[in-house]
Structure formats: structure tokens, C-alpha cells
Amino acid sequence: MATVNPSWGYTLHLPHDPRAPGIARATLRAALAAHGLAGLTPTAELVAAELLANAHLHTAGPYSLRLLSRGPGRLRVGVWDTDPRVPPGFRGGRGEAAGPAGAPVPPDDGESGRGLHLVRACADAVGVSVLRELGASKGGKLLWAECQWDGLA
Numbered sequence: 001m002a003t004v005n006p007s008w009g010y011t012l013h014l015p016h017d018p019r020a021p022g023i024a025r026a027t028l029r030a031a032l033a034a035h036g037l038a039g040l041t042p043t044a045e046l047v048a049a050e051l052l053a054n055a056h057l058h059t060a061g062p063y064s065l066r067l068l069s070r071g072p073g074r075l076r077v078g079v080w081d082t083d084p085r086v087p088p089g090f091r092g093g094r095g096e097a098a099g100p101a102g103a104p105v106p107p108d109d110g111e112s113g114r115g116l117h118l119v120r121a122c123a124d125a126v127g128v129s130v131l132r133e134l135g136a137s138k139g140g141k142l143l144w145a146e147c148q149w150d151g152l153a
Helices: 020-034 037-057 115-122
Strands: 009-014 063-069 074-081 125-133 140-149
Touching: 020 037, 020 063, 020 140, 037 063, 037 074, 037 125, 037 140, 115 140
Parallel strands: none
Antiparallel strands: 009 063, 063 074, 074 140, 125 140
């Protein structure tokens, strides 16, 4: 009997609160466990942590964690925030929708700036969607990264 892996998605709306990224990571772990994707947890949590930290540190408004199944063992982790500016560390990437290459690498002695480069290194694909303010939409941007797990680890 063939099994069907229905697609699924979750969106967690978060206030601009220092506890929000931790709550989002716990939600991500619970969703992956519930869908039998615990093997994706280390990579997906690292990606989510960096994207969430970026949204929390560089925007003043609310943000959201979005999880979307992209097929068996494949997950898209996205973080939406209200700022339409694409961070330099996320320009250019490994995925089909990442934009032009050539994002500057932060200096070795810098205290920040490595997180989005880390996301690009760990993900199978990355991308960004700049959203326009239309009707009920709040505009902003959605940074996303896709991770894949073959189930053999």
C-alpha cells in the first residue's frame, strides 16, 4: 500500500518580544517531531534561529515563523518581518530565488554578520520575497531556506 505524505504548513505570529525566538524554535521542534522529521531538527532549528534573530534585532515590528513541507523529507523555513530591505548577508545564494551573488563576508573579528551566511551554508536553497503592502498585507519581506533530510542519519 502506497503512503501519501500530504503537504502541510504552519505560521506562528510573534510579537517583538525577546522570548519570541525561543518560543518559535520550540514550536518548530514540536512540528517536526509530529510530522516524523526529527532528523531535520538540528539544521532547521539553526536556520530558524538565525532568521528569527535577524528579524528581532533589525526590525521593530512583529514577525512570523513559517514552516512548509516541500515533499518527503524537505522543509522550507521562512521568517517574515515588516522591513522590506533585504539584508546584505542574504543577497546571492545557493537557491533558485536568492538574487545576485557577491554578498560581503563579515570580518573575522566582527561581532555580528555571520548568521545569514551560516544559513546559506547550511540550507539546500535560500530565497527572499519582498512583499508589497496590499489590502490586509503588511508588506515587508520573507526570508526562507529549504532543508532536506534523507532519513538515513
